[in-house]
Amino acid sequence: MPSPSASAREQAVDAILGWYGRGARDLPWRRTRDPYAILVSEVMLQQTQVSRVVERYLRWIERWPTAGGLAAADRRDVLAAWVGLGYNSRAVRLHEACIAVARHGWPADAAGLRRLPGIGPYTAAAVASFAFGERVAAVDTNAVRIAARLGLGDPHELLPEAPEHAVTWNQAAMELGATVCRARDAACHRCPAERWCASAGRVVIPPRAAAGSRVRFEDTDRYVRGRIVAALAAGDELPDGIAPERLERAVEALCRDGLLERTGSGPRLAAAADERA
DNA sequence: CTCCAGGAAA
DNA sequence: TTTCCCGGAG
Numbered sequence: 001m002p003s004p005s006a007s008a009r010e011q012a013v014d015a016i017l018g019w020y021g022r023g024a025r026d027l028p029w030r031r032t033r034d035p036y037a038i039l040v041s042e043v044m045l046q047q048t049q050v051s052r053v054v055e056r057y058l059r060w061i062e063r064w065p066t067a068g069g070l071a072a073a074d075r076r077d078v079l080a081a082w083v084g085l086g087y088n089s090r091a092v093r094l095h096e097a098c099i100a101v102a103r104h105g106w107p108a109d110a111a112g113l114r115r116l117p118g119i120g121p122y123t124a125a126a127v128a129s130f131a132f133g134e135r136v137a138a139v140d141t142n143a144v145r146i147a148a149r150l151g152l153g154d155p156h157e158l159l160p161e162a163p164e165h166a167v168t169w170n171q172a173a174m175e176l177g178a179t180v181c182r183a184r185d186a187a188c189h190r191c192p193a194e195r196w197c198a199s200a201g202r203v204v205i206p207p208r209a210a211a212g213s214r215v216r217f218e219d220t221d222r223y224v225r226g227r228i229v230a231a232l233a234a235g236d237e238l239p240d241g242i243a244p245e246r247l248e249r250a251v252e253a254l255c256r257d258g259l260l261e262r263t264g265s266g267p268r269l270a271a272a273a274d275e276r277a
Numbered sequence: 278c279t280c281c282a283g284g285a286a287a
Numbered sequence: 288t289t290t291c292c293c294g295g296a297g
Contacts, residue, residue: 047293048293048294049295049296051295051296051297052296084293084294085293086294086295087291087292087293088292088293089292089293090292220292220293221291221292222291222294223294225292225293226292226293226294257292
């Protein structure tokens with residue numbers, strides 16, 4: 001319970017922690033403290049909605065239960081298993097990160113995790129917090145938005161002192177952001193921190209970019225790259241109906257990014273660096 | 278058609 | 288600081 005002299009910030013955080021404890025979504029990666037499982041979920045969730053990840057995460061952990069197991073897997077199988085989740089480079093970096101872990105063991109803290117490929121400030125903090133119990137703020141887009149709306153300091157200042165509360169806070173901030181204090185739809189009437197929030201009832205929704213002036217997704221390199229990787233992962237030839245010059249540019253970029261490699265019979269999914277002769 | 282638990286390179 | 292990376296769900 002918050003003491004009467006507690007600051008508004010502490011009371012708001014307390015209220016959100018209590019709200020989270022009274023009932024949060026039962027997401028599979030919240031049931032584990034295994035750093036590998038946490039890492040897989042966090043990388044999958046980067047710029048990808050929860051609803052799309054749950055089933056894929058469970059299947060992934062079933063197929064590759066440990067970092068060592070994923071590290072030993074063929075890069076092509078890893079890529080093929082990723083197709084559909086978006087941003088395929090994440091699969092390559094996840095594989096590389098697990099190869100490093102298999103070789104050197106897990107880093108001791110967030111600073112060490114941060115040096116692994118594909119692991120930035122947020123993912124490093126999330127793994128350190130959820131798996132290691134380190135008292136570190138996992139500042140994702142939700143934490144940034146909630147802190148800004150609350151007007152009670154920057155996201156790092158909201159982190160509770162007690163390590164066990166800090167871990168819960170990192171979960172709670174994301175849960176609140178996903179279900180109540182959403183980017184384009186803030187349900188202030190359901191928010192446990194409404195009475196301390198600087199923008200309660202008058203949340204400013206940033207204007208969205210003009211839709212008309214934006215190029216069709218099918219005209220972007222991302223689309224072509226995605227089609228190529230999906231086709232090769234399925235054992236098919238390069239997709240047709242795409243201008244050769246555009247196709248070649250995408251293949252070149254995919255090779256540069258480590259997703260493809262060239263062979264005598266054309267490009268294919270890349271084997272990991274270790275597996276190449 | 279918009280949305281979304283980032284990271285890396287330029 | 289910007290730009291690029293991807294795609295299914297709602």
